[in-house]
Amino acid sequence: MKAIVFTKYGSPDVLELKEVVKPTPKDDEVLIRVHAASPNDWDWGALQGIPFVNRLIFGLLNPKKQILGSDIAGRIEAVGKNVLQFRPGDEVFGDLSGDWGGFAEYVCARENALALKAPSMTFEEAAAIPQAAMLALQGLRDLGRIKPGQKLLINGAGGGVGTFAIQIAKLYGVEVTGVDSPEKLDLLRSMGAEHVIDYTQEDFTKNGHCYDLILDVKTNRSIFDCARALSPNGIYVTVGGSMARLFQALVLGPWISMTKNKHIRILALKPNKGLAYMKELFEAGKVIPVIDRPYKLSEVPKAFRHFGEGRHKGKVVITLEHNNKT
Numbered sequence: 001m002k003a004i005v006f007t008k009y010g011s012p013d014v015l016e017l018k019e020v021v022k023p024t025p026k027d028d029e030v031l032i033r034v035h036a037a038s039p040n041d042w043d044w045g046a047l048q049g050i051p052f053v054n055r056l057i058f059g060l061l062n063p064k065k066q067i068l069g070s071d072i073a074g075r076i077e078a079v080g081k082n083v084l085q086f087r088p089g090d091e092v093f094g095d096l097s098g099d100w101g102g103f104a105e106y107v108c109a110r111e112n113a114l115a116l117k118a119p120s121m122t123f124e125e126a127a128a129i130p131q132a133a134m135l136a137l138q139g140l141r142d143l144g145r146i147k148p149g150q151k152l153l154i155n156g157a158g159g160g161v162g163t164f165a166i167q168i169a170k171l172y173g174v175e176v177t178g179v180d181s182p183e184k185l186d187l188l189r190s191m192g193a194e195h196v197i198d199y200t201q202e203d204f205t206k207n208g209h210c211y212d213l214i215l216d217v218k219t220n221r222s223i224f225d226c227a228r229a230l231s232p233n234g235i236y237v238t239v240g241g242s243m244a245r246l247f248q249a250l251v252l253g254p255w256i257s258m259t260k261n262k263h264i265r266i267l268a269l270k271p272n273k274g275l276a277y278m279k280e281l282f283e284a285g286k287v288i289p290v291i292d293r294p295y296k297l298s299e300v301p302k303a304f305r306h307f308g309e310g311r312h313k314g315k316v317v318i319t320l321e322h323n324n325k326t
């Protein structure tokens, strides 16, 4: 089968389209013919071996897991003998982070990493959902305890997580402020953000406005500045971003929470927790993935470059065409 392989850490130039052995599912796995996949920030970090934790996961000097790609959608081709939930022919999607292997014509996955795709979803839409939508949902609902009538600010609102977060937040009847680069502000407005901030012109922590909830996808400001932008009893949730700022939030967050009546929370993603709910929202027409543009499997290096430059709106998606011989 064809796959995008990396044998050393580096820029998207180290990604190569190669012929590799088609995987065989273990007893508790299914074999999926991948129809679409989507890169995430984690793939981007793993490609470069940065931060160092990625080298602990992928290999110290060179990557041992050589096929990236965690968000996938496809059709089940074979099932291991202990698999209970799925049958060949089922259309599924999910986040395979921990195992990866999605930028390939076929991948094996444990059944608990998958959900049935809604018939009305395209494979591209399904592949766009798992990691970004779960970060948005778990950040807003589980850690942020989002409530109707609140004022919410999303920092980095025009990317994968942010575009899901705006749509989920609107279901709760909150007033949304989206922060991103000027090219993405019209998109944020069109998705229902009442207010937008161009981060190249304005620092949301210094404009005098306060928010009941902040969802931070970039975590590029001091935790004290973010706390200042919170209303009394407000909650700040970071889903990721600058390692130095995350460390600051980890160390000083509990102290701020104790002394300032403001709450600092760091999200640790629970992969696929909430995937079935997101499928329901999609089927009800309430949440629709924003897809920047699809790329072919052979164009994964190009897709990564585009993703790394940060110019994408919503999710970058890889689409795979199969002929009957593959």
Ligand SMILES: NC(=O)c1ccc[n+]([C@@H]2O[C@H](COP(=O)([O-])OP(=O)(O)OC[C@H]3O[C@@H](n4cnc5c(N)ncnc54)[C@H](OP(=O)(O)O)[C@@H]3O)[C@@H](O)[C@H]2O)c1
Residues within 6 Å of the ligand: 040, 041, 042, 131, 132, 135, 155, 156, 157, 158, 159, 160, 161, 162, 179, 180, 181, 184, 199, 217, 218, 220, 238, 239, 240, 241, 267, 268, 269, 270, 309, 310, 311, 312, 314
């Ligand atoms: N917590 C966990 O367990 C976990 C697991 C996986 C991933 N993550 C994290 O999840 C996040 C993934 O987010 P994503 O997929 O939405 O990323 P994304 O698609 O790259 O979106 C990020 C957005 O932020 C914007 N941006 C860049 N600089 C900014 C700034 N200074 N201020 C405000 N916005 C800015 C970008 O736009 P421009 O580039 O045009 O400016 C882009 O629209 C990452 O932080 C990752 O580390 C966390």
